[in-house]
Amino acid sequence: MQVIERIPAxxxxxxxxxxxxxxxxxDAGMEHAEKILKQARDAGVRLxxxxxxxxxxxxxxxxxARELGIPVALHPADLPLLKNQFSRPLDAQGVRGRVLRYFSQKLMQKPLEPFSPEIQLSDGMHLDTYGVDACVxxxxxxxxxxxGVAVGDAIVVGDAMMRMPTLSPPLIFEDRQASLESASxxxxxxxxxxxxxxGFTTCRRFFV
Ligand SMILES: [Zn+2]
Ligand SMILES: [Zn+2]
Known part of the structure; x- marks a missing residue:
């Protein structure tokens, strides 16, 4: 039995x-860093x-990563975004997408504390080394x-799908066709x- 918990960030x-x-x-989130740190520490997070x-x-x-003393894992295709959030153009679907892109791009201008991911993620990569039965x-x-991360009957999808407010492929994307194929x-x-x-979920904890 494994457990997935939602942490607001x-x-x-x-x-x-x-x-x-x-x-x-x-994911590391944008706010509530101290609260996330405490929960991660209590859970013995290794990655x-x-x-x-x-x-x-x-x-x-x-x-x-610094406070927990753990490595960071990212797919190498996203490394350019660490240096510059605007390194690739972001497209939008519909009015809601354009509004979302407008507010996202405003926040993208804020400076980010740099870090270097030690681990490169790839499709099918197992995460058992870190104590969980899941794969990328x-x-x-x-x-x-x-x-995303597949674990039991669940899949954590990041922004590959969004609930805004109903479940749909992402409203903003670098490649619309690829995003639809990922949704499939x-x-x-x-x-x-x-x-x-x-998006909105009422439940904070899932057993998978
Ligand atoms: Zn995103
Ligand atoms: Zn996002």
Whole structure:
């Protein structure tokens, strides 16, 4: 039995995956760094895995990795975004997408504390080294290096799907076609529980 907990972290949430012999923190968030640190410490987190390199998922990454003394994992395709959030153009779908992009790009101008991911994520990579029974799923489109984490009947999808307010493919993306293919991949994965970084959920804890 493994547990996934939702941790509020600003506009995007983090997910804490607790395994039998260790835990993985999925995304670092933008706010509430001290609270996230305490929960991660209590859970014995051994890896900070970033679903992608947008500011709302990585702002706390340098702080959390340093305080916890753990490595950071990111797909290499998103490394350019660490240096410059505007290194690739972001497209938008519909009015809601354009509004979201406008506010996102305003926040992207804020400086980020630099950090270097020690681990490069790839499709199918198992995370058992870090005490959890889960694996990485490549979900490009929102960003080129977007990934999800499949665990039991659940999949944590980052921004590869969004609940804004209903579940849909991302409203902002680098590659629309790739994002739709990733959404199909999620649907075809057979996962019964789909955990997004953005959007409303009433439940904070899931047993998977
Ligand atoms: Zn996001
Ligand atoms: Zn994003």
């Amino acid at each position: 600003g506009t995007a949430c983090c997910w804490l995956l607790r395994g039998e012999t260790g835990s993985v923190l999925i 900070l895995l970033l679903t992608h390199a947008h500011f709302d998922h990585i702002t706390n990454a340098a702080f959390l 799923v490549a979900l490009p489109g929102h960003t080129a290096g977007s990934v 991949r999620i649907r075809e994965s057979g996962a019964k529980l789909l955990l997004t970084s953005h």
